[in-house]
Amino acid sequence: MNPSKPNNNLPTLVGLSAVVMWSATVGLFRSVSEIFGATGGAALIFTVGGLLACLVLGFPKLKTFPRPYLWIGGALFVAYEVALALSIGFALNREQAIELGMINYLWPSLTILFAVLAGQQRGSWLLLPALLSSFCGIVLVVKGDSAWSVQMLWQNMASNPTGYGLAFFAAGTWAVYSVFTRRFGNGVNGVPLFLVATAIVLWGKYALGNEPALSLHIGGLLQVAVMGALMAAAYSCWNHGIQHGNITILATMSCFTPVLSALIANLWLGTTPSTGLVYGVAMVTAGSFLCWVVTRRNALDPGKH
Template identity: 45%
Template sequence: MNQSKATAIGFCAILLWSSIVGLIKEVSHSFGATMGAALIYTVASLFLLLSIKWTPLSKFPKKYLIFGSLLMVSYELCLALSIGYSENSVQAIEVGMVNYLWPTFTMIATVLFTSKKANWLIIPGIIISMLGIVWVLGGDKGFNVSEMMAHIQSNPLSYGLAFLGALLWAGYCVVTIRLSNGANGIILFFMIVAIVLWIKYVLLYDQSEINVSFPSIIYLILAGAAMGFGYAAWNIGILHGNVTTLAGASYFTPVLSSMLSSLLLSAALGLSFWQGALMVCLGSILCWLSTKKFKK
């Protein structure tokens, strides 16, 4: 496969991932937070099995099998349930934006726990990303800490899970770099996520009303495809495409995700939200640039 084609497939992954927030919320409307997430990861696992070669367990370093699966599974649970437990469409998009702190956190963790070096740009990058979240959660008032706290207190579970998820993904990336030895565990990890969610659903029976309809089935298939094929496409992109181009493009995912989610969920987002979303993107890009070596 030539590099241009692989890079284009990588871009498809960014588009698919950008639709995740809206699709998860739509599925949770019909099936509830827990059952909806369990169904999504079950479908995603099937799509992954059809599109990526299964990696035998013997190929995994034992430490990566333990710590990688723990971090990845925990992250995916936080992502799906934080959106599923959101109280309305706008809150779901806000929660998704909190989760998009992961590029910034990943760069910080990479610099702290690997041999990667960063220059001074990482400091303004971190500050701008965090200010962007404050701006998003400040509502129409923009930078307003008291309004942000009011938002968080209205649903601390969703916002807390989203923030924890961003930290967990950063940890997963570092563990993958240091321990994976090239093993791709995404199919295994997604299957474990699905199993854990089904166990949660059975043991802690979710009383959410289930409304199965043709549109809900379509949303479920689309969500599973976006999850599964998104990871499959990204895998092709980073293995055979232009990694630098894909990495740079991925930092615009928060804005693209918000656009697609607002259209899918028919949610009106104010100017302050978009200002905050752009700040999150800018902060992430600065963190990314801080690790680059520029020619003199």
């Protein structure tokens, strides 16, 4: 080992542990939203996640935050979380909730694309077919078992434009957050603060909107506790990984998240995956993996960014 170069294997492994924990989010988000409502359920989850993150990691001192990371990074984090949670909660049924969750997994390929554009990673023209594979996979996910046509795709998305719009927005926002945090985070972990901020935004929406009243549901509260714990741990690990580890490996190995997530969500929610979902997830995964193959030999020294 060259002592002059930092060893980023451990931070990379820490970041990869988040992939495993994230795989349970789609199914749990949906089941909690069915019990407490889309906004109320998400607010409960982020409240628990934020409190646990503060207990374990401590509430960060604002004076240690680089201002771009605090305000812009924090806004990106909150926007992503709210968009993802509400997109799944607003799904018309459980099958569509899984579809919307899979759209979110465009972010690994988009992260690599944005890292190349930001000069954090070298790429080549072969990145384009990799990205095309991921986007074609999302088309198959939205298509489901229906026959292919542009009109059919439009009708599927038009059935729930808010849900689909939020899902696509979430995918792009998290990719931007990952690249932005690596550039401006300066080693600071703002996850506890950002989770609390997300909870505050969601509770504000709950208070101002025409939301159903929350009721005591022991099973639902247990799911909230599990989801909150997974969230606090996953985002803390990911934040550490993208700041100190190999962003290309993290973004690309996370390509396996949709496979594991789709499996867990279908088992948890008791749904049967459509043919389009199976092939679409495979293409999203293949696209992300190809992104890694294209860029892995051209990685820039992470210590320089």
